[in-house]
Amino acid sequence: CCHDPPVLTDTATVQTVLDVCGVFVFALSGALVAVRAGLDLLGLLVLAWVAGLGGGIVRDLFLGITPPVAVSDWRLLAAAVLAALLVFLLHGTWQRAADDAVGGRRRLVSRAVRLLDAAGLALFAVSGALVALANDAGPLAATLIGGITAVGGGLLRDLLAGRVPEVLQRELYALPALAGAALVVLLDRLGVLSTVTVWAAVLLVFAIRVLAVALDLNAPRALRSRDR
Amino acid sequence: CCHDPPVLTDTATVQTVLDVCGVFVFALSGALVAVRAGLDLLGLLVLAWVAGLGGGIVRDLFLGITPPVAVSDWRLLAAAVLAALLVFLLHGTWQRAADDAVGGRRRLVSRAVRLLDAAGLALFAVSGALVALANDAGPLAATLIGGITAVGGGLLRDLLAGRVPEVLQRELYALPALAGAALVVLLDRLGVLSTVTVWAAVLLVFAIRVLAVALDLNAPRALRSRDR
Amino acid sequence: CCHDPPVLTDTATVQTVLDVCGVFVFALSGALVAVRAGLDLLGLLVLAWVAGLGGGIVRDLFLGITPPVAVSDWRLLAAAVLAALLVFLLHGTWQRAADDAVGGRRRLVSRAVRLLDAAGLALFAVSGALVALANDAGPLAATLIGGITAVGGGLLRDLLAGRVPEVLQRELYALPALAGAALVVLLDRLGVLSTVTVWAAVLLVFAIRVLAVALDLNAPRALRSRDR
Numbered sequence: 001c002c003h004d005p006p007v008l009t010d011t012a013t014v015q016t017v018l019d020v021c022g023v024f025v026f027a028l029s030g031a032l033v034a035v036r037a038g039l040d041l042l043g044l045l046v047l048a049w050v051a052g053l054g055g056g057i058v059r060d061l062f063l064g065i066t067p068p069v070a071v072s073d074w075r076l077l078a079a080a081v082l083a084a085l086l087v088f089l090l091h092g093t094w095q096r097a098a099d100d101a102v103g104g105r106r107r108l109v110s111r112a113v114r115l116l117d118a119a120g121l122a123l124f125a126v127s128g129a130l131v132a133l134a135n136d137a138g139p140l141a142a143t144l145i146g147g148i149t150a151v152g153g154g155l156l157r158d159l160l161a162g163r164v165p166e167v168l169q170r171e172l173y174a175l176p177a178l179a180g181a182a183l184v185v186l187l188d189r190l191g192v193l194s195t196v197t198v199w200a201a202v203l204l205v206f207a208i209r210v211l212a213v214a215l216d217l218n219a220p221r222a223l224r225s226r227d228r
Numbered sequence: 229c230c231h232d233p234p235v236l237t238d239t240a241t242v243q244t245v246l247d248v249c250g251v252f253v254f255a256l257s258g259a260l261v262a263v264r265a266g267l268d269l270l271g272l273l274v275l276a277w278v279a280g281l282g283g284g285i286v287r288d289l290f291l292g293i294t295p296p297v298a299v300s301d302w303r304l305l306a307a308a309v310l311a312a313l314l315v316f317l318l319h320g321t322w323q324r325a326a327d328d329a330v331g332g333r334r335r336l337v338s339r340a341v342r343l344l345d346a347a348g349l350a351l352f353a354v355s356g357a358l359v360a361l362a363n364d365a366g367p368l369a370a371t372l373i374g375g376i377t378a379v380g381g382g383l384l385r386d387l388l389a390g391r392v393p394e395v396l397q398r399e400l401y402a403l404p405a406l407a408g409a410a411l412v413v414l415l416d417r418l419g420v421l422s423t424v425t426v427w428a429a430v431l432l433v434f435a436i437r438v439l440a441v442a443l444d445l446n447a448p449r450a451l452r453s454r455d456r
Numbered sequence: 457c458c459h460d461p462p463v464l465t466d467t468a469t470v471q472t473v474l475d476v477c478g479v480f481v482f483a484l485s486g487a488l489v490a491v492r493a494g495l496d497l498l499g500l501l502v503l504a505w506v507a508g509l510g511g512g513i514v515r516d517l518f519l520g521i522t523p524p525v526a527v528s529d530w531r532l533l534a535a536a537v538l539a540a541l542l543v544f545l546l547h548g549t550w551q552r553a554a555d556d557a558v559g560g561r562r563r564l565v566s567r568a569v570r571l572l573d574a575a576g577l578a579l580f581a582v583s584g585a586l587v588a589l590a591n592d593a594g595p596l597a598a599t600l601i602g603g604i605t606a607v608g609g610g611l612l613r614d615l616l617a618g619r620v621p622e623v624l625q626r627e628l629y630a631l632p633a634l635a636g637a638a639l640v641v642l643l644d645r646l647g648v649l650s651t652v653t654v655w656a657a658v659l660l661v662f663a664i665r666v667l668a669v670a671l672d673l674n675a676p677r678a679l680r681s682r683d684r
Contacts, residue, residue, distance in 0.1 A: 034396070042403060043396040057290075062513075064522030066292035067365050071372040137523050144527040155616075160383075162392045164618045168490070168499040175498060262624070270631060271624040285518075294520035295593050299600040388611075390620045 015130065018123045018202070019056075020079045025120035027052030027083035030157045034084075035091050037161050041084075047157055048084035052076070055152030059128050062145055063135045114213055117154075121177055122205035125150035126198060129181035139185045146181025147174055172212040180205035243355055246430070247284075248307045250351035253344040255280030255311035258385045262312075263319050265389050269312075275385055276312035280304070283380030287356050290373055291363045342441055345382075349405055350433035353378035354426060357409035367413045374409020375402055400440040408433035471583055474658070475512075476535045478579035481572040483508030483539035486613045490540075491547050493617050497540075503613055504540035508532070511608030515584050518601055519591040570669055573610075577633055578661035581606035582654060585637035595641045602637020603630055628668040636661035 030051025034044040053070035060068035070076055128149025132142035151167050151174050158165040167173045183201045187193045258279025262272040281298035288296035298304055356377025360370035379395050379402050386393040395401045411429045415421045486507025490500040509526035516524035526532055584605025588598035607623050607630050614621040623629045639657045643649045 037392070037396075039396050042400065046396055046402060061289055061517055062523045062527065064292065064520065067290045067360070067369045067373065071290065071376075072366055072369040074368050077368065077372075132523070138528055140530050140533065141523045141528040144533075145523065148527075159387060159615060160393060160396060162390075162618075164493070165616060168493075168495050168502055168616060172498065174502060265620070265624075267624050270628065274624055274630060289517055292520065295518045295588070295597045295601065299518065299604075300594055300597040302596050305596065305600075387615060388621060388624060390618075 015127055015198075016075070019127055020075055022120040022123035022127070023052040023056075023076045024079040024083050025052075025116040026055070026124075026153045026157075027080040028087060029117055029120075029154065031084045031087035032091075033157055033161050033163075035087060041088055044084045044088055045081065047160060048087070049077070049080045050160055051153045051157035052080040052083065053153065054156035055124055055128070055149040055154075058152040059131060059145055059149040062148070063132060063137065065131075065135065115210065118206050118209040118213065120153075121150045121173070121209055122180060122202045124153075125177040125180035125205055126184055126202050129184035130198070133185065133188050139189065142185050142188075143178060143181045146184065147178040150174075150177035150181075172209075176205045176208040176212065179208065243358065243426075244303070246351045247355055248303055250348040250355070251280040251284075251304045252307040252311050253280075253348035254283070254352075254381045254385075255308040256315060257345055257348075257382065259312045259315035260319075261385055261389050261391075263315060269316055272312045272316055273309065275388060276315070277305070277308045278388055279381045279385035280308040280311065281381065282384035283352055283356070283377040283382075286380040287359060287373055287377040290376070291360060291365065293359075293363065343438065346434050346437035346441065348381075349378045349401070349437055350408060350430045352381075353405040353408035353433055354412055354430050357412035358426070361413065361416050367417070370413050370416075371406060371410045374412065375406040378402075378405035378409075400437075404433045404436040404440065407436065471586065471654075472531070474579045475583055476531055478576040478583070479508040479512075479532045480535040480539050481508075481576035482511070482580075482609045482613075483536040484543060485573055485576075485610065487540045487543035488547075489613055489617050489619075491543060497544055500540045500544055501537065503616060504543070505533070505536045506616055507609045507613035508536040508539065509609065510612035511580055511584070511605040511610075514608040515587060515601055515605040518604070519588060519593065521587075521591065571666065574662050574665040574669065576609075577606045577629070577665055578636060578658045580609075581633040581636035581661055582640055582658050585640035586654070589641065589644050595645065598641050598644075599634060599637045602640065603634040606630075606633035606637075628665075632661045632664040632668065635664065 027048035030047040030049070031044045033051070034047040037043075039047065049070075053068075053076060056076070057068040057070045060066070060070070125146045129142045129146030131149075132145040137145060154173075155165045155167055158167075180201050183204065184193070184198070187197050187201065255276035258275040258277070259272045261279070262275040265271075267275065277298075281296075281304060284304070285296040285298045288294070288298070353374045357370045357374030359377075360373040365373060382401075383393045383395055386395075408429050411432065412421070412426070415425050415429065483504035486503040486505070487500045489507070490503040493499075495503065505526075509524075509532060512532070513524040513526045516522070516526070581602045585598045585602030587605075588601040593601060610629075611621045611623055614623075636657050639660065640649070640654070643653050643657065
């Protein structure tokens with residue numbers, strides 16, 4: 001039942017583990033956005049599914065992999081559902097903790113989510129590029145598809161929840177993803193794609209993204225138009 | 229010119245009829261949303277087309293059916309256009325009737341739309357799962373694709389009209405669709421897929437959805453966060 | 457690296473030139489929308505990419521062309537990036553000019569953008585229909601895919617920026633695109649598809665659209681519902 005194309009025989013298992021983790025992490029973010037928007041349990045499940053699996057669906061459509069893994073691999077679905085249920089059950093507790101701690105513990109939760117989100121971004125950027133290369137995409141296509149896989153889920157999540165997507169809004173978000181995907185393509189070109197280098201790419205993207213959040217680094221902004 | 233994959237030789241005609249009805253019904257809802265948002269005739273046509281055919285387009289993309297039936301089968305297009313024109317021509321009349329009846333007749337119209345919408349949901353959930361099975365999707369994929377086919381049009385309609393999609397918002401909407409698609413997969417597994425059982429599945433989804441609306445049943449909701 | 461299917465041997469180069477121009481023009485519009493929404497440089501790049509290449513991506517997905525040209529042809533990417541950088545660098549200048557001229561020069565810029573947008577619409581409608589025909593789409597599918605290719609980028613741009621898509625909102629926008637695509641299909645049927653007739657179709661769509669803007673022609677609107 002697993003449709004993941006075998007990329008590196010020795011990393012196929014690792015990649016599946018990372019994919020499931022990435023889905024789980026992004027699904028958590030989708031469920032949290034749903035709770036904050038006052039949606040019910042099904043809204044939670046839908047937003048968790050979209051956020052966790054949306055990027056992979058776009059990737060698979062771009063690569064002609066039908067049906068997308070997101071609807072055929074039960075492990076990915078289970079990860080998304082688990083994340084939604086966890087948020088549903090635990091949100092009240094988090095809320096109370098936040099009320100007690102006057103922002104202290106809430107900031108902790110919010111920071112944890114951002115770390116997990118950075119991990120998901122890193123995992124999906126790398127795995128997106130790997131899947132694209134395994135499906136005969138060129139270097140440019142593999143880089144862009146890696147970036148889209150990493151960014152897509154959060155973007156669809158924000159669209160459905162009626163928010164301007166965060167990827168467009170404030171922080172260095174797409175750039176680390178594109179850099180990670182480009183690195184995978186480079187490693188492939190150099191013939192040094194291995195379990196170790198793949199993991200190194202994941203860690204690099206993760207580190208850049210965490211640094212960007214920690215230092216509140218943003219890309220330069222054009223003068224805002226006053227005529228609207 | 230009809231690209232519907234033949235599922236059951238004896239129900240191919242029935243399925244086409246139901247598909248056209250489903251498109252018509254969802255297109256009506258799209259056109260009504262467009263009128264209420266103050267859009268012009270082309271906006272009506274676009275929203276009617278998206279609402280009526282959006283779910284089928286996603287289904288076809290997920291299954292690798294290109295081009296999607298929604299752009300190649302003129303009967304589906306005609307159903308959507310007819311629905312848009314009907315709403316365009318009759319909306320003034322409905323409006324006056326509503327003004328006269330102080331809500332009475334308007335509620336009647338609104339209820340009729342919901343009934344038709346439930347019928348569309350049921351038809352698309354079942355036909356989505358059937359098409360997926362006929363294109364060699366596995367049980368999980370067929371269930372999810374059935375649900376997505378049923379829910380997709382309304383979701384795209386609400387996105388385009390700038391509303392938080394109703395499927396996320398208030399009522400048991402996705403669940404009956406998923407249940408209907410799962411039932412079709414089960415019938416297929418048991419080898420008892422026939423005209424009669426397909427129709428029974430459609431009726432079951434319709435009944436569940438109508439009941440959910442009538443009793444105002446909603447899925448449980450997490451505590452709303454007060455920190456936003 | 458160019459995945460454009462060869463339609464007419466003698467117009468393949470012309471078509472590529474036009475495609476690049478269309479991407480550039482739509483990307484300009486996406487970047488301008490991003491600046492006005494206060495987005496940073498990456499937001500500009502993403503919105504420029506989506507607006508410039510979104511229509512082509514949908515076209516390629518509808519036709520089963522994977523990966524979409526938008527992620528595999530560097531020239532299209534370069535056109536979008538160039539447009540975003542131009543807007544980023546020049547926006548301050550335009551802004552000052554607008555402030556000085558009390559609306560005069562700004563209106564000039566805005567008019568230029570609309571002219572370019574009309575050109576993009578015309579180019580994409582015609583090239584969308586040509587690509588669809590070259591990929592064995594039927595007449596109806598080729599017409600609709602041409603229209604969707606022309607309209608899709610702007611629609612995705614507005615969705616991402618949180619605006620109700622302009623195509624739904626005020627003006628004759630989709631109709632000239634559909635007419636141009638239908639004309640291409642007709643020319644193909646009549647066996648008179650050539651460089652000259654293709655260009656004539658582009659010019660016709662452009663002229664209709666410019667006229668619609670100049671005369672502020674809108675499609676008829678249904679009575680607005682007062683019950684919202």
